[in-house]
Amino acid sequence: MCRIGAIKSLNxxxxxxxxxxMQSQQKGHDNSGFAMVMHDLGGIxxxxxxxxxxxxxxxxxxxxxxxxxxxxAGFQRVLQWVPEVNDKPGLDINAMPNYxxxxxxxxxxxxxxxxKEKEELLLDMRLNLRAAxxxxxxxxxxxxxxxxxxxxxxxxxxxxxxxxxxxEADSKFTARVITAQCRQNTNYDIVRYAAHPFFLxxxxxxxxxxxTFYQKNKEFQRKLHRGYIGFESDSQCFLYTLHYVxxxxxxPLSYYKHVxxxxxxxxxxxxxxxxxxxxxxxxxxxxxxxxxxxxxGVLPDxxxxxxCDAKKLRPIVVGRSSDTxxxxxxxxxxxxxxxxxxxxxxxxxxxxxxxxIDNNLEVQRWKQ
Amino acid sequence: METMKIHDxxxxxxxxxxxYDASRCTLCxxxxxxxxxxxxxxxxxxxxxxxxEGDFPEPKTRFSAIPVIRQVHSIKNYCRxxxxxxxxxxxxxxxxxxxxxNRHSIVTRCLAGDSVKRGGRKNLESTSRTLDRLRxxxxxxxxxxxxxxxxxxxxxxxxxxRILPPGKLPFAVGADGKLQTTGQSPPVRWIYPVxxxxxxxxxxxxxxWEGVAMATAYLNEECGLPVRMCSGEGGVPVRLLKSxxxxxxILQIASGHFxxxxxxxxxxxxxxxxxxxxxxxxxxAKPGDGGLLMAQKVAEHIQAIRGVPKADLLSPPNHQGLYSxxxxxxxxxxxxxxxxxxxxxxxxxxxxxxxxxxVFNNLVRDPYNIVGGFFLDxxxxxxxAAHEVSLDHTGHPIxxxxxxxxxxxxxxxxxxxxxxxxxxxxxxxxxxxADAFKMMCLGANGVFTGKLILQMAGCVGNDMGRCNACNTxxxxxxITTQEPALAHRLDxxxxxxxxxxxxxxxxxxxxxxxxxxGNSSLPVGRSDALVSTDRAVAERLQIxxxx
Numbered sequence: 001m002c003r004i005g006a007i008k009s010l011n012x013x014x015x016x017x018x019x020x021x022m023q024s025q026q027k028g029h030d031n032s033g034f035a036m037v038m039h040d041l042g043g044i045x046x047x048x049x050x051x052x053x054x055x056x057x058x059x060x061x062x063x064x065x066x067x068x069x070x071x072x073a074g075f076q077r078v079l080q081w082v083p084e085v086n087d088k089p090g091l092d093i094n095a096m097p098n099y100x101x102x103x104x105x106x107x108x109x110x111x112x113x114x115x116k117e118k119e120e121l122l123l124d125m126r127l128n129l130r131a132a133x134x135x136x137x138x139x140x141x142x143x144x145x146x147x148x149x150x151x152x153x154x155x156x157x158x159x160x161x162x163x164x165x166x167x168e169a170d171s172k173f174t175a176r177v178i179t180a181q182c183r184q185n186t187n188y189d190i191v192r193y194a195a196h197p198f199f200l201x202x203x204x205x206x207x208x209x210x211x212t213f214y215q216k217n218k219e220f221q222r223k224l225h226r227g228y229i230g231f232e233s234d235s236q237c238f239l240y241t242l243h244y245v246x247x248x249x250x251x252p253l254s255y256y257k258h259v260x261x262x263x264x265x266x267x268x269x270x271x272x273x274x275x276x277x278x279x280x281x282x283x284x285x286x287x288x289x290x291x292x293x294x295x296x297g298v299l300p301d302x303x304x305x306x307x308c309d310a311k312k313l314r315p316i317v318v319g320r321s322s323d324t325x326x327x328x329x330x331x332x333x334x335x336x337x338x339x340x341x342x343x344x345x346x347x348x349x350x351x352x353x354x355x356x357i358d359n360n361l362e363v364q365r366w367k368q
Numbered sequence: 369m370e371t372m373k374i375h376d377x378x379x380x381x382x383x384x385x386x387x388y389d390a391s392r393c394t395l396c397x398x399x400x401x402x403x404x405x406x407x408x409x410x411x412x413x414x415x416x417x418x419x420x421e422g423d424f425p426e427p428k429t430r431f432s433a434i435p436v437i438r439q440v441h442s443i444k445n446y447c448r449x450x451x452x453x454x455x456x457x458x459x460x461x462x463x464x465x466x467x468x469x470n471r472h473s474i475v476t477r478c479l480a481g482d483s484v485k486r487g488g489r490k491n492l493e494s495t496s497r498t499l500d501r502l503r504x505x506x507x508x509x510x511x512x513x514x515x516x517x518x519x520x521x522x523x524x525x526x527x528x529x530r531i532l533p534p535g536k537l538p539f540a541v542g543a544d545g546k547l548q549t550t551g552q553s554p555p556v557r558w559i560y561p562v563x564x565x566x567x568x569x570x571x572x573x574x575x576x577w578e579g580v581a582m583a584t585a586y587l588n589e590e591c592g593l594p595v596r597m598c599s600g601e602g603g604v605p606v607r608l609l610k611s612x613x614x615x616x617x618i619l620q621i622a623s624g625h626f627x628x629x630x631x632x633x634x635x636x637x638x639x640x641x642x643x644x645x646x647x648x649x650x651x652x653a654k655p656g657d658g659g660l661l662m663a664q665k666v667a668e669h670i671q672a673i674r675g676v677p678k679a680d681l682l683s684p685p686n687h688q689g690l691y692s693x694x695x696x697x698x699x700x701x702x703x704x705x706x707x708x709x710x711x712x713x714x715x716x717x718x719x720x721x722x723x724x725x726x727v728f729n730n731l732v733r734d735p736y737n738i739v740g741g742f743f744l745d746x747x748x749x750x751x752x753a754a755h756e757v758s759l760d761h762t763g764h765p766i767x768x769x770x771x772x773x774x775x776x777x778x779x780x781x782x783x784x785x786x787x788x789x790x791x792x793x794x795x796x797x798x799x800x801x802a803d804a805f806k807m808m809c810l811g812a813n814g815v816f817t818g819k820l821i822l823q824m825a826g827c828v829g830n831d832m833g834r835c836n837a838c839n840t841x842x843x844x845x846x847i848t849t850q851e852p853a854l855a856h857r858l859d860x861x862x863x864x865x866x867x868x869x870x871x872x873x874x875x876x877x878x879x880x881x882x883x884x885x886g887n888s889s890l891p892v893g894r895s896d897a898l899v900s901t902d903r904a905v906a907e908r909l910q911i912x913x914x915x
Contacts (some may be wrong), residue, residue: 167615212506212886215896216679249534252545262889264523265558276539276547282527282556283534285784291886310888311520 002183003029003329004196004208004316006296007337008304008357012042015151016249019161024336026157029182031092034157035195037143037204038175040302044081045103045149047086051078052122053103055150057096057192058139065275066129066139072273073125074107083164083173093155093163094138096192101149115258123201123227140192143199152195154368157182177302183207194232198239201227201247202300202314208329209314212291217241220286224248234296238295241287246299253305255280257354257368258295260289261310294325295361304357312351319346320365325357376477379439381471381607381787383833384464384545386439386532392461399453399462404553404842404854407447408462411438437462443479446472449827452844464833473756484756485660487838488829488850489819490748490793491714492760497591497796498767498905502806505899505914508883515888516697517879523889524878525594527787528618528644528747529556529713529740554737555713557643560587560595561890562804562807562874564867565791566620566646566717568602570661570670570681571753571838573855576825576847579863581608584616586868593871596643601659601683603627614642620717621704622648624683626674632707641712645704646743648683649696649727650719659683660753667850683890705738715741720792720800722768732782743816746792753839765794767810771909774893776812781894787813795820796808797833800870801877810909822847824861824870 003025007013018036021028045053056066063195070077081101088320126144133139142150153160161167169226181196197206211217218239221228225248228240238260245251245259260283268274281288292313296306306327307314319334321341326334331346349355352368379385381883386408400408407573420426438632439447447464454463476484476486515522531554538551564584569577586599603621609616609631619642621628661670661681671678696716716731716739718724731739747764754882777783790812794803796819804815819827829835838848846858882888885897898908899914906913 011502030787041597210886212508213894216893219778219893220781220783223778244577250541251539251547252541255547264521272487273546275549278556279532279537279539279549280533280534281548282558282784283537288889290888306909311515 002181002196002208003333004179004206004294004296004327005329005333006177006179006206006298006304006306006327008177008302008325008361010176010361012171012176013178013324014169014171014174015178015180016161016169018178018180019157019166020336021307022157022180024332025182025328025330029157031156032183033152033154033192034160034180034182034196035197036180037148037197037199037298038178038179039148039204039298040176041133041147041149042174042176043170043257044079044170045101045147048079048103049147051103051105052144052146053079053131054100054144055142055148056098056100056139057142057152058098058100058135060097061100062133063138065099065132066141069132070104070125072324074109074124075104075108077102077325078105078147079103084315084347087163088167090161091163093153093157093159095153095155095163098138099151099164119201122142127227127229142193145199147203148199148202148204150197150199154183154190154192154195156331164216168248173275175362177304178305179204179206179296181208191232193230196232196233196235197296198236200239200243203239203243203247203297204298205235205242207238207293207295209235209309210291211235211237211289211291211293213237213261213289215288216286223319235293237287238289238297241289242297244287245284253303253356254297254354257307257366258294259284259287260307261350261351261368263368264289270316294329296358302359305354306349307354308349310351317346317348318355319347320361320363323361325361325363326353377441377443377475379441379447380467380469381475381499382439382446382471383467383470384447385467386437386453387463387465388437388439388445389433389461390436392459393437394459394461396458397875398456398458399437400676402452402453402456403845404844404849404851405448405450405840406442406445408437408453409440410435412436417825426908431554439805443476445778448734448835448837449833450837450844452828459512460622485753485839486759487663487753488835488836488838489831490759490809491831491833491836497793498765499803499806499904500797501902502898502900502909502911504805504809504881504885504897505912508884508898509888513887515883517876517883520795520883520888521675522879522882524561524875525558526789526890526892527556527784528559528596528715529784529787530554530737531556531787532737533782552710555711556707556740557713557871558594559643559814560593561808561814562595562800562871563816564595564597564821565619565749565787565816565819566598566600566618566648567625567818568600568620568661569604569673570602570626570665571600571848573843573846573849573856573858574669575855575860576822577823579858579860580821580867581613582864583867583871585613586864587871588616591872593875595871598646601626601648602661605673606630610637610639612640613859614638615640617642618644618646620646620648620782622683624681625678626681626683629675630673633771635707639746641708643712644740645708645714646714646717646741647696647699647704647714648717650717650721651744660755660839662753662839662841666849670850674845713740714745715739715787715789717745720744720746720764720766722764724764724769725772725776728786729776729780732777732786734779739787739789742773743789743791744773746770746790748793748796749791749818765790765884766790766794769808770807770812774908777811778893783811784813789814789816791818798823799877801874801881804874804914805878805881806898809891809898811893811895813890814891821867824866825858828868
């Protein structure tokens with residue numbers, strides 16, 4: 001069973017913390033990979049929060065294709081960070097030749113456009129890049145978004161940490177929100193895109209479980225938005241539903257839970273908002289999830305949240321100190337990161353709530 | 369020696385022969401009295417008997433008149449093989465035997481100059497069903513814990529009514545951050561996914577109808593299963609229209625418009641809205657023909673309810689006077705939706721035919737969101753009476769047609785907007801839960817069933833040509849007859865009890881199928897849960913092939 005985790009802090013945190021968080025749950029994963037998404041970046045990216053950063057793993061040829069496309073589209077590179085890799089023998093890692101994190105300035109013609117127009121352009125650019133690099137596996141574009149970087153790799157998480165020199169904390173590569181998972185996709189083909197967390201237009205989601213409504217979700221989502229592609233993993237559906245409900249339909253986050261795990265009809269009947277809840281349930285029945293799941297999500301404003309399936313078949317714990325909140329599949333992960341916290345205040349979310357952490361680390365528990 | 373008349377009908381020309389053992393018969397007369405078809409009759413035979421009275425053999429012969437039971441050699445009163453004689457015989461002296469050499473379909477047409485009419489079931493291809501080549505193949509593994517059918521809660525409900533796409537829901541975010549409804553949306557009822565199919569009050573005996581209605585009420589009020597019953601086209605007794613039980617009834621209107629006048633007249637007096645309205649565009653087993661209620665079954669109360677004389681009543685498959693599907697949609701809009709002030713969902717029922725997907729596509733794209741359900745009836749469906757040639761030879765199997773409709777919706781991203789309901793031979797093997805489950809995986813929101821309900825009540829007919837006399841008004845089980853003596857054979861309370869018990873068992877079985885695939889709501893569209901060992905079936909239905 002895979003394990004997931006997330007850290008949100010008032011201070012910038014190095015990915016080594018995420019590695020430690022996942023390392024302590026090592027027995028729960030199969031060492032097939034490690035992936036993380038960092039939001040609200042610090043270090044070298046801190047000064048470029050308003051500009052999009054491309055997260056790319058590629059071949060030399062792929063890099064050239066991607067850069068040519070970006071330049072042709074009018075994007076100008078303002079920052080490039082290539083992690084120093086430690087390619088020592090014996091590491092269990094299936095690495096790509098290049099890992100590139102590049103920050104770009106918007107094309108001139110769009111600089112004065114609305115935020116929404118910029119967001120659509122960034123998505124189109126990422127989709128185009130992905131399509132162009134798909135041949136011969138020239139490259140994998142994980143995210144292209146302001147203040148977000150993504151790293152995904154196949155192999156043993158410890159070795160991946162060693163390869164990217166992530167065990168040693170420094171101040172260059174940090175973020176206030178880091179979500180991570182230690183496992184490659186195991187239900188379907190093992191491909192780099194399949195590793196959690198998944199990202200789309202500022203939204204990140206990762207999950208621990210099995211979406212038995214995958215086929216239904218996928219068949220429905222494919223027609224909803226051009227960005228809903230890939231479907232390399234059944235959990236990708238959770239991200240697309242989050243994006244659809246919150247961004248496309250413009251509904252408050254609290255309704256996400258009503259969409260994915262609707263209340264039974266009997267309970268809906270007793271609610272004051274029965275009319276709305278029933279309409280949601282019937283219109284979005286194809287976005288429902290079934291099967292065991294815990295979902296962790298990040299919104300574009302860096303809000304972090306978690307919720308579970310309707311029967312609470314997968315675990316999640318929320319631990320916190322004054323400046324940090326940690327989500328973890330197992331409490332041992334939190335013990336590693338926040339050994340001195342008051343564990344009596346740990347939250348074990350139930351099947352009918354969303355636990356939300358805002359940017360002041362205020363914890364809210366929303367009953368469905 | 370008598371002159372041989374080659375064209376005389378003998379039992380060997382008929383589908384069933386009567387097996388009779390005079391030595392076991394006590395001449396009680398039960399079989400003759402019970403045979404509703406008058407296919408057997410008492411007769412006196414001249415018998416020669418050899419006997420000896422003295423101490424030594426001294427054979428003598430005697431002729432005497434002996435009463436026996438004989439099969440009637442009549443093309444009108446032929447034996448249907450229902451086996452009622454066998455059921456009532458105290459001595460096992462009589463019973464029907466299938467006649468493989470029968471010439472029935474030929475001699476009937478030759479003698480009467482008319483087509484063969486039959487009630488009941490389809491006789492061709494009766495042994496092979498696509499549904500039986502499908503298995504629920506997705507069993508949960510360690511990463512996918514199964515649910516517990518006994519312990520966990522399941523939501524076994526299906527929508528009846530037009531579902532708006534999410535973007536069209538009349539929602540606005542209020543000041544409190546909650547969604548608020550700001551406009552109208554079509555009515556939707558969430559009901560049990562197995563509807564009691566449309567069998568009219570003329571097709572069934574009043575006692576059968578009463579039994580089904582009782583079962584429906586009991587299932588709703590005592591068992592908590594919101595099962596709905598469709599009235600069929602025959603109209604509804606006014607007393608029921610005015611009663612609180614109307615809320616469990618789906619009223620059907622069809623091309624014959626039988627009883628519709630009375631329904632409209634009763635509207636001001638209705639205390640409840642009906643569960644829905646179903647408009648029949650085409651018919652399952654006989655898409656080219658139409659349902660048939662023979663004059664024999666048009667009893668006085670049927671004449672009153674339908675407002676017709678005692679005559680054969682054909683319910684044609686197409687809306688008379690309608691030019692196109694658009695027009696029929698318009699008709700629904702004008703008549704039913706408006707009549708019930710948009711409180712009652714209106715669905716349509718069509719025959720599974722080569723064109724049903726076109727009809728579905730047309731309706732799903734309708735910008736006014738009028739149609740609240742697409743009922744699709746396959747070749748094995750249909751009510752109790754039609755010309756045999758229609759029953760056996762017209763129509764389309766339901767499985768692939770339902771799948772086509774679902775995939776057509778998927779292609780347009782409109783799945784679920786018009787709920788799909790399917791029928792036609794479901795539950796033929798007795799396992800309705802399995803059939804319903806598989807149909808849902810293929811895209812149905814729910815199913816409806818008619819003939820299985822008859823089987824629950826005690827119908828003795830089958831797909832091998834046994835009985836199938838629903839059209840004659842002589843149903844030996846009292847299910848599809850208006851003859852008081854026959855109808856009284858049926859105990860409505862027992863009918864209701866059987867239906868209720870079957871539904872309870874089926875409900876349990878549905879959960880038993882949902883649990884291992886990890887579903888707590890209906891598995892609509894979960895084609896990944898199905899596998900087939902037949903490559904052609906797998907390819908056609910776009911599901912996994914296993915061997």
